[in-house]
Amino acid sequence: MLRALDIRDMLLIDRLELDFQPGLNVLTGETGAGKSILLDSLGFVLGWRGRADLVRQGAERGEVTAVFDLASGHPGRAVLDEAGIEIEDELVLRRVNAQDGRKTAWINDRRVSGDVLRRLSDTLVELHGQHDDRGLLDPKGHRALLDAYADRPDLLETTRAAWRARADIARQLAAARERLDALRAEEDFLRHAVEEFDKLSPEAGEDATLDARRRQMQAGQRIGDDITRALQALGGDGAEGPMIDAQRWLEAAAPQADGALDAPLESLARALDALAEAEQGVSEALDTLEFDPRELEAVEERLFAIRGLARKHNVLPDALPELGDTLRERLSALDGGADDITDLEKELAEADAAYDAAATALSQARQAAAAALDGAMAAELAPLKMERAQFETRFSDATPGPLGRDAVEFTVATNPGAPAGPLGKIASGGELSRFLLALKVCLTGTDSGLTLIFDEIDRGVGGATADAVGRRLAALASGGQVLVVTHSPQVAALGRHHWRVAKDVADGITTSRVVPLDTGDRVDEIARMLAGDSITEAARDAARALLAAS
Template sequence: MLRGLDIRDILIIDRLELEFQPGLNVLTGETGAGKSILLDSLGFVLGWRGRADLVRSGAARGEVTAWFELPDGHSARQVLAEAGLPDSEELVLRRTNTNDGRKTAYVNDRRVSGDVLRRLSECLVELHGQHDDRGLLDPRGHGALLDVFAGHEGRLAALRDAWRGLSAARKAEATARDQLEAARAEEDFLRHAVAELDALDPQPGEEAELDTKRRTMQAAERVRTDVQQAGQVLGGDGAEAHLANALRWLEGASDQVGNLLDAPLAALDRAMTELSDAQSGVEQCLQALDFDPLDLEATEERLFALRALARKHDVLPSDLAGLAANLRARLAGLDRGEQELSSLAAERLAAQADFDAQADELSAARKAAGSRLDAAMAAELAPLKMERAVFSTEIVPSTAGPLGADAVSFRVATNPGAPSGPLDKIASGGELSRFLLALKVCLTADTTGVTLIFDEIDRGVGGATANAVGRRLAALAGENGGQVLVVTHSPQVAALGAHHWRVEKSVVEGVTFSRVVPLSPDERIDEIARMLSGDQVTSAAREAARALLNV
């Protein structure tokens, strides 16, 4: 529960420290005294979105600190563990705001993001403001309220998964159908193109090989004569014969001159070897240049056919093989498309059946929860002087979605025999406040360790009805050692508080300040008397205040 709140330089508060207690805590004060500033400050330290201009005029920054008592097993401890923050019996939240808008948050002196604050706030505080009836009046939110009451979180998570699965199955089937229809539109082209490519059967790298072969054969016609002449010069009637004669003559003379001819003979021997290699190379070249003219013609026809087909399909000749594979795959996809579409349709039907089954189960659970909520509301409305009112939860079929296939709306009948209708058409302002209080009590019946804050929940009611509202708030605060904070203008509600603070506004040297004063028993009498009579507190008003306070 909330144990304390320290506010520094926020709006018209320069320094304020409050210590709250278990039970019903009431805050009263004249309109404009600054009660809403307390809620703005608490919302700021909890990470709620609110007004941006919080820093007091003339101050460099504003700061709000709130500390909470955490019993064992409190859900906030799990949030702390997930965020890697230190855990203790006391949880301290602190947040600062500079006058240029920069905000910094701390949890137990560790810097954190605003998201961590908001996650903690969901476990620590629940605010029911004076405009909460807008949500109560909007049927679009009634289903969510009923699901919270029934604890349908697990069912909703499973249903959302089923909806995502159904949506994915529908999308896959639609995509496959579109692709199949597009393939059918180009079926004639695909079959002709694949037949044409299969007939030519282009191979990877074939065009480059054919181009090289063609160039070689074309060049052979030009160089063959030169190569043949070179072969003749190197052959037996040319260089080879001359070298052989020279070698024979020198060998005959070498016996007469000692070793003077050894080096020339060795050189000639090497030359004969090199000459032999040259002759072999020339012969191999002549063999390579020896081709059939029909082969050149066939090569050119194949090369020109590949290039023509590449131009037709606007691809490079080297890409024809890949194009053929792609077109064959598309044609195969068309051939098996019906089977795949049938399979996807079956998957979509299975996903639809799964979603429908879960939606039907949730719908039945909602109807059962609606009956329980109606009964719980009847029990809550009686102590609020609305025992003749009837609250009913209406559940009708609606368009399916991730939250099911139900439309949920809360309807009321405030008088016996009168037809039920929407809250905003049937209930008055005071009745709306009590319906809201009763609904919030029902929704938070199982909540423990959360501080409930009601901002002028009693507006529009007075007398015995306001007393009934106050008694229900006091009872709510006393359940399971709970804590309720109420901002109120009703003396009947204020008189039932276990702890009472008055919010005051004053002007010091031309500067407006707001402060919160804890009230003693005698001061409570004066405050409630003021709430009863206005500015002039009379003896009769004080007596009436004593009667309300039972003192």
């Protein structure tokens, strides 16, 4: 609920403080007194896009502050939570317009963007008037209004979920087809490459192993002859034979040498042991270096094949096994791609059926709600002296989506037999006002905490019709808050709270002011609305009668 509005230096207003109340609040005044300025200022603090030249002439800046009461379950709290703004029960909006056009906004003293302000304002205030192309007259919003009236969020959520599931499978199917087409474009390459990899079967680390073995065999070719000659020099035909002869001769002479040969014999024995150890080591080295020339040829051939395959695919040799697995997977995907697509097509058909069932159920609920709304509108139009008019909710096919496949538009026919058409094109000014009011009365049960503003919605009607309009507005305000800018005395008399907007001129400067009216003042104001500038006692009596009847 809008509780207070403080306006400073906006257009013709220098300083204005208003305290609003629950129920029906009416604002009256002569044409040009500044009622539209009041709404422009409220729209400014709510972030609505409007006229740019709002700052009062001679002022450095204009400022508007609006105070709202927010119930615990008010939808505006979700917007505030998303923006990270904590509040209790009081919401304070403040917006400043500098002379150079710059605009700055705050919510409870926290600076916010215009986007946050507008999203919040959509949960706070709703404006209706003869040029209401932003609200009830906009066919783009009619489906949402009907859904709110139907009050079947379960069907909406089921349809959204079915659409999301269907869309997800459709994306998977499109991606699978795209992948398969890409794989088919390189099928010849894949089959040839996989055949090469399967034939060669390279292993991780194999390049280094083969290279080491190749170097070893090449080295064996170069040093093998020298090692063989060395082994021969160490063996029995070389150093070993003479040393054994020397040992045998010394051993024969040792008994007559009185121990003089013992030490030489021990040294010779150690030398023979070391020689035998050296001979064994050289023999083992020679055995290691021995190879089949055909083995070197085979090692070189495989090493060159592995390195050639690596160069062909522009990878390191050790990356070949992983690349081979990747190519095999792609070929497997190619061979199994048709089956995958068949499975996805089956899933998509099942998802289509689920979405069709959900959308059909939602359409049926909408059709039922439309029939109920059309009946409710007929009941509302009769008291507004439009019993011959017909309101009809029309359906057409829309592109399927998360909200179903229905396009919804509210249409009217003002007279029996006349063609039905869009609200804003068929109804005249007075008729349109009453249609909008009746529609809002029917839909008001779907609102939560909104302050409703009707800007001269009673224009073009009078007498009993104006009284009926006022009573519908009063009924609409009984459970919340309605602000009405009106020129109708019948509507003004039904307000619980009444303000008069007037224009003053002092020292050549024009300003607007808004004055709350007590009972006596209300009599005079309603009498003015009935009689014009010259208020007669008869007009006052008529005003008192209207107030008494309210």
